[in-house]
Amino acid sequence: MNEQVKNKINNLIEKNDVCLFMKGTPEVPQCGFSLAVANVLKHLKVKFKGINVLEDQEIREGIKVFSDWPTIPQLYIKKEFVGGCDIVKEMFEKKELQKKFEEKNITYNKN
Amino acid sequence: MSLKINEITKMIKEAFPDAEVKIEDLAGDENHYSATVKSKIFNGKNKIEQHKLVYKALKGKMGNELHALQLNTIEI
Numbered sequence: 001m002n003e004q005v006k007n008k009i010n011n012l013i014e015k016n017d018v019c020l021f022m023k024g025t026p027e028v029p030q031c032g033f034s035l036a037v038a039n040v041l042k043h044l045k046v047k048f049k050g051i052n053v054l055e056d057q058e059i060r061e062g063i064k065v066f067s068d069w070p071t072i073p074q075l076y077i078k079k080e081f082v083g084g085c086d087i088v089k090e091m092f093e094k095k096e097l098q099k100k101f102e103e104k105n106i107t108y109n110k111n
Numbered sequence: 112m113s114l115k116i117n118e119i120t121k122m123i124k125e126a127f128p129d130a131e132v133k134i135e136d137l138a139g140d141e142n143h144y145s146a147t148v149k150s151k152i153f154n155g156k157n158k159i160e161q162h163k164l165v166y167k168a169l170k171g172k173m174g175n176e177l178h179a180l181q182l183n184t185i186e187i
Contacts, residue, residue, distance in 0.1 A: 033179070064174065068163065069159075069163070069166075070166050070171075070173040070174035070175075071173060071174045081159065082159075083158060083159055083162070084162070085181075086162070086181055086182050086183065087158045087159065087162065090158070090183075091158075
């Protein structure tokens with residue numbers, strides 16, 4: 001991965017506390033796994049930035065190397081890679097995701 | 112290109128000989144699977160590390176020949 005792509009990704013996760021690399025947009029996800037993660041975040045009313053990797057081939061391939069993770073979606077919270085769809089769903093069900101938002105001072109809906 | 116259930120099972124078992132592997136073809140299309148993998152190798156590791164070990168066992172096929180694999184890793 002070249003430096004320029006790495007910088008681009010670093011910028012995105014620095015500027016956005018909750019950053020979801022996904023296929024499609026939060027409004028119109030284009031893959032079931034991306035949809036599932038976006039729905040968890042929407043359910044928790046977390047403000048997040050969706051990065052549509054289908055619109056940027058460099059980021060689409062770069063993020064896999066950057067995170068050492070072969071699939072998309074990928075969720076970052078305050079620059080920390082949290083996981084893909086299975087992990088995020090499991091963490092949500094076990095309330096670990098909510099705990100992480102709490103620890104990192106991210107506002108979410110507690111009801 | 113797709114991967115068959117027995118090929119996925121074989122790759123995982125080669126990497127973790129103690130593993131119990133259960134794979135389901137979710138859509139019947141040899142492209143969307145779910146896998147439950149139980150192994151001692153996961154003990155004491157976080158979920159990201161556990162899933163990475165499985166992806167590593169699949170030698171780069173994840174995200175390529177293998178489009179979708181729902182993964183559930185279990186410690187023994």
